[in-house]
Amino acid sequence: MTSSTKFIGAVEIGTSKVTVLVGEFTGRELAIIGYGECQSRGVMKGVVVDYKAASECAHAAMQAAEQSAGEQIDLVYLAQSGGHLEGFYNEAAVNVKSADNMISALDIDTVCRLATAKELPAGRMVVHNIRRPFRVDGRLVPGNPEHLVGQRLEVGYWTVHGQESRLADTIHVIRGFNLEVRELILSGLASGHMVTTAEERQHGVLAIDLGAGVTDFVLYRDGGPYATGVVPVGGSHLTNDLSLGLRLTEGQAEKLKLRHGRALVQGRSKADKVWLDGNFTIGDRQFPQQTIEQITAARTWEILEVVKKKLGPAFTPETCSAGVVLTGGTAKLPGIAECAAKVFGVPAHLGETPSWVNENLRDPGFSTALGLLYYGLASQAERAAPARRKRGFLQKLFAPA
Amino acid sequence: MKDTLDPVPNARTWRQIPQPVRPRAMSREGRKRFAFAVLKTGGLVVLAGTVGWGVVEMTNTWQSEPKRIALAVGTAPVGRIDLVTDGVIDRAWVEGALALPRNITLMELNLAPLQQRLLANGQVRSVVLTKSFPATLTVKITERSPVARLRAENGRDFIVARDGVIFNGIGYDQAMTDSLPWLAGVKVVRAGEGFAPIAGMETVANLLATARNEAPGLYQTWQVVDLARFDSDGEIEVRSSEIARITFSTALDFDTQVARLDYVREAKPAALKSVNLGLGSQVVVDYDATAPLGRPAVPAVKSPVVPHPFAFPNLSTSSRPNRDL
Numbered sequence: 001m002t003s004s005t006k007f008i009g010a011v012e013i014g015t016s017k018v019t020v021l022v023g024e025f026t027g028r029e030l031a032i033i034g035y036g037e038c039q040s041r042g043v044m045k046g047v048v049v050d051y052k053a054a055s056e057c058a059h060a061a062m063q064a065a066e067q068s069a070g071e072q073i074d075l076v077y078l079a080q081s082g083g084h085l086e087g088f089y090n091e092a093a094v095n096v097k098s099a100d101n102m103i104s105a106l107d108i109d110t111v112c113r114l115a116t117a118k119e120l121p122a123g124r125m126v127v128h129n130i131r132r133p134f135r136v137d138g139r140l141v142p143g144n145p146e147h148l149v150g151q152r153l154e155v156g157y158w159t160v161h162g163q164e165s166r167l168a169d170t171i172h173v174i175r176g177f178n179l180e181v182r183e184l185i186l187s188g189l190a191s192g193h194m195v196t197t198a199e200e201r202q203h204g205v206l207a208i209d210l211g212a213g214v215t216d217f218v219l220y221r222d223g224g225p226y227a228t229g230v231v232p233v234g235g236s237h238l239t240n241d242l243s244l245g246l247r248l249t250e251g252q253a254e255k256l257k258l259r260h261g262r263a264l265v266q267g268r269s270k271a272d273k274v275w276l277d278g279n280f281t282i283g284d285r286q287f288p289q290q291t292i293e294q295i296t297a298a299r300t301w302e303i304l305e306v307v308k309k310k311l312g313p314a315f316t317p318e319t320c321s322a323g324v325v326l327t328g329g330t331a332k333l334p335g336i337a338e339c340a341a342k343v344f345g346v347p348a349h350l351g352e353t354p355s356w357v358n359e360n361l362r363d364p365g366f367s368t369a370l371g372l373l374y375y376g377l378a379s380q381a382e383r384a385a386p387a388r389r390k391r392g393f394l395q396k397l398f399a400p401a
Numbered sequence: 402m403k404d405t406l407d408p409v410p411n412a413r414t415w416r417q418i419p420q421p422v423r424p425r426a427m428s429r430e431g432r433k434r435f436a437f438a439v440l441k442t443g444g445l446v447v448l449a450g451t452v453g454w455g456v457v458e459m460t461n462t463w464q465s466e467p468k469r470i471a472l473a474v475g476t477a478p479v480g481r482i483d484l485v486t487d488g489v490i491d492r493a494w495v496e497g498a499l500a501l502p503r504n505i506t507l508m509e510l511n512l513a514p515l516q517q518r519l520l521a522n523g524q525v526r527s528v529v530l531t532k533s534f535p536a537t538l539t540v541k542i543t544e545r546s547p548v549a550r551l552r553a554e555n556g557r558d559f560i561v562a563r564d565g566v567i568f569n570g571i572g573y574d575q576a577m578t579d580s581l582p583w584l585a586g587v588k589v590v591r592a593g594e595g596f597a598p599i600a601g602m603e604t605v606a607n608l609l610a611t612a613r614n615e616a617p618g619l620y621q622t623w624q625v626v627d628l629a630r631f632d633s634d635g636e637i638e639v640r641s642s643e644i645a646r647i648t649f650s651t652a653l654d655f656d657t658q659v660a661r662l663d664y665v666r667e668a669k670p671a672a673l674k675s676v677n678l679g680l681g682s683q684v685v686v687d688y689d690a691t692a693p694l695g696r697p698a699v700p701a702v703k704s705p706v707v708p709h710p711f712a713f714p715n716l717s718t719s720s721r722p723n724r725d726l
Contacts, residue, residue, distance in 0.1 A: 055426075059430050116412070117412070124413075125413050125415050125417070126412045126414040126415065162415075164413075167418060171415075172420075175422060176428055177427070177434065178422055178434040178435040180420060
């Protein structure tokens, strides 16, 4: 191990579980060497509501990951989610200053600063400034417009901001383990980057991460994130609906959802019934399969409808030709891809993690943590790169937040 | 859409959230990690401070009282000198050449000048000095092999090695040195305390080695190797007790020349005055009409006690060519 080796922790404090992956960054590559998971407590809809409980389970997961890796984590890339996160679009334009109309670094810097300079309401803080491609005289420029000739330079930023207290709570949970939070990354961005390909992002794709408490989504266009959002509804709401509709405890409803829930009703007769436990113990009883499917399908449809509504005019089938990619724990619900295809009117499929990821980590529930490590690798590689290359992956994607 | 310039308000970002470490807000494991980190940092600071202080102290002591450092490390004086050599040099000579002060310790020894003292004698090709604590100095010597002898005007004899280095022979057996032929017709030039190496000795050594290996009886009769015409004509002239002048060519193979000479010597009908082997396939033989026929009953051997007429008298540093000594 060299002195430049860093152990990066990717931490996702979710509503149902805390996932921690440990990556060993050797200067060139990042290897996943440890994994820890713990059932989440003190977290509701992606937000810490009980500091002590959330800390205990997060620290237990981090400790397990460190033990699994046999190394201590040096810094943390933390996933951020929750209904408090919002986004807006802001753009700016400047007239190119030089006499020969050649765009300079100063022009780019000025237009970027103008586009990100937006006052936020009190108590709100920027999480990400996601830059959209530059435009020179209305012409789209995917890369760096420096040295191009034009009269007017435009750029737009999708700014993601969140409640300061909510952000601080999540960070303090990690600090309670005496670890530094190096980057705060939107959960949807992390998971979306893992389950979509560069080609899909270029053609336009909507990545939806269906978690237990929240649903994160990112709309990609022209190779980069175009819009993001968080819907404070997730798989636990399906459980809750089943619990209310069938008069079950949450545990029983969760069990039924996992075994018999579907995102689309398959049209069985009402006579088809399923057992709650199937082991003939006291309290074991039967429920109509169709009812379970109707409840879960209705809620799934509703969640996806909310996502579509939140995207508004940003989403059109024409600009999202690569379709919808679903990930997250709730994406394992049978028929969810067909449901999403019907809601959005474009092809939909379940996201697949890249082939280099270990078989044990291919579950959709790990896509966020894997995405965090991916960002960690990109970020660390940028730090290790010479100064002139500093405006790299993260800097190009996000303005200094 | 904006098109204005500064001042630009900056929105607050999550990076402005302070990340303090408050032990009360930490979990048990977090507190443990915090304590470990504090101890680690403290330990590193103490270690760095100690090392820094040590370096400063050492530097000061080294500059003001270097003896104190030597004494602190090892106070036992050099008790033994171990000699490892591939030649004949003995420990007494090494001890004399090193001339170590009494009660000097290994730490006080500066090996570089000691090495130079040993190398001052040309017989020593290379030397490695090793301090073996607590009190042993190990000397490993590689020696030069003697090839020929030289006699100065003042009667002092020197040994010449294969690489042309001239040196006083130390510890050689008298019979061995007596068996070496004398060297003549060379110009010896002073260089510092000794002499500059003789050029071309490698070739002479090859001739002598060939004769010694291929015709030992013949080699025994060789008394003088004259290099007067070595540079100009590429010839080596040997004077033996049987033949007054044998001429070898450096351009021809020594094996062949020695074999021919041996043949001529064996098959001679009369006493030989001179043999010239440097003319290719032809051997020019000059018979001595005054000498009696047949080989002498007892071959003459070199006598070291006979003053040699070809010993070199000139030890000047002049660059004037002076091969005929």
